[in-house]
Amino acid sequence: MTICLTLSPVAPDAATIARAATCLRDGGLVAFPTETVYGLGAHACDAVAVRRIFEAKGRPASDPLIVHVADVAQLGAVASHCPPEVARLAERFWPGPLTLVLPKGPSIPDDVTAGGPTVAVRIPAHLVAQALLRAAGVPVAAPSANLFSRPSPTCAGHVLHDLDGRIDMVLDGGDASVGVESTVLDLTTTPPCVLRPGAVTLEMLREVLPAVVPRLATASDAPLPSPGLLDRHYSPRAPLSLYQGLAPTRRAAMLRDAVRLSTGGMRLAILAPAAELAAFDAAGATRVVPLGPEQGLAVMAAALYAALRAADSPEIDAILAAGLEETGGLADAIRDRLRRAAAGRVLTCDS
Numbered sequence: 001m002t003i004c005l006t007l008s009p010v011a012p013d014a015a016t017i018a019r020a021a022t023c024l025r026d027g028g029l030v031a032f033p034t035e036t037v038y039g040l041g042a043h044a045c046d047a048v049a050v051r052r053i054f055e056a057k058g059r060p061a062s063d064p065l066i067v068h069v070a071d072v073a074q075l076g077a078v079a080s081h082c083p084p085e086v087a088r089l090a091e092r093f094w095p096g097p098l099t100l101v102l103p104k105g106p107s108i109p110d111d112v113t114a115g116g117p118t119v120a121v122r123i124p125a126h127l128v129a130q131a132l133l134r135a136a137g138v139p140v141a142a143p144s145a146n147l148f149s150r151p152s153p154t155c156a157g158h159v160l161h162d163l164d165g166r167i168d169m170v171l172d173g174g175d176a177s178v179g180v181e182s183t184v185l186d187l188t189t190t191p192p193c194v195l196r197p198g199a200v201t202l203e204m205l206r207e208v209l210p211a212v213v214p215r216l217a218t219a220s221d222a223p224l225p226s227p228g229l230l231d232r233h234y235s236p237r238a239p240l241s242l243y244q245g246l247a248p249t250r251r252a253a254m255l256r257d258a259v260r261l262s263t264g265g266m267r268l269a270i271l272a273p274a275a276e277l278a279a280f281d282a283a284g285a286t287r288v289v290p291l292g293p294e295q296g297l298a299v300m301a302a303a304l305y306a307a308l309r310a311a312d313s314p315e316i317d318a319i320l321a322a323g324l325e326e327t328g329g330l331a332d333a334i335r336d337r338l339r340r341a342a343a344g345r346v347l348t349c350d351s
């Protein structure tokens with residue numbers, strides 16, 4: 001049985017937080033809201049509890065977890081040492097959607113780091129996460145609270161859809177505001193490298209650390225520079241094809257394929273800017289879901305995973321998704337997640 005407890009995202013009830021913190025300290029699994037996506041927490045120094053995360057999610061042991069702490073003082077319990085940049089980055093970006101990869105401390109079990117010598121750590125800003133971490137008083141390992149390789153959860157309903165009966169508790173604190181996972185910055189390499197783009201953008205990081213570089217795109221068969229950078233991730237069950245290119249050409253290619261595939265009997269879901277949806281309805285799509293940058297990239301990022309989940313269901317055979325034209329800033333995080341949701345099915349539509 002998974003217990004679901006609702007609490008205010010701005011003034012979380014102390015008794016509810018205490019109950020969840022006790023569950024964590026006792027080795028239980030508690031899903032909780034963060035500003036990025038919902039996390040599935042376990043006591044990070046308890047190897048048995050950490051292994052339960054991998055079981056509940058069906059996550060391979062080779063994919064390391066992010067450890068969450070309440071404040072910078074708790075970093076010492078996680079990392080063996082902190083390079084001087086940590087203080088400057090913490091001052092600017094913590095609490096917030098930035099994860100730092102640091103040398104691992106001895107109290108963190110190998111299960112957390114996929115056997116590696118480094119640990120990823122973050123201080124989340126969400127007040128429920130903050131309150132829970134403070135009450136627990138221990139570092140909390142927490143990957144996204146979804147089944148492995150599926151779209152991340154941005155509300156408690158998504159968590160229950162994937163994990164009901166597999167975890168002890170869900171704290172329902174409403175919708176995640178950022179909607180995509182944290183930026184992961186590796187400080188153990190020279191130069192420091194962004195392993196996963198997120199809401200703390202490359203441009204923002206360079207204001208503090210000018211040397212930061214993005215992770216270079218690797219050929220799909222090249223070995224990954226670190227665990228957990230799988231090319232198929234965040235994917236709906238129905239295969240998703242991503243259409244990239246300038247809007248008119250991209251739209252024409254999507255419409256052409258929508259007509260061809262639906263005429264052939266395929267039940268299609270379309271993810272595209274709201275203004276285009278009527279045309280896809282007319283082209284025979286079974287389901288149309290708005291997803292585009294018209295209200296700004298922050299709104300698009302917050303809506304991304306709910307849109308991927310809304311497009312997906314057993315009645316849908318394939319999903320066609322409109323890519324972003326924009327690059328840089330938050331667009332890089334959205335492009336990264338859409339590309340992985342497509343697991344390589346990316347069509348570049350040039351005129």
Ligand code: AMP
Binds near residue numbers: 226228229
């Ligand atoms: P999540 O599923 O949101 O918890 O994200 C975990 C991701 O953080 C992994 O898939 C990796 O991309 C990254 N990560 C975690 N720990 C490390 C580490 N020690 N070194 C490099 N990347 C890491």
Ligand code: MG
Binds near residue numbers: 143144152
């Ligand atoms: Mg995840």
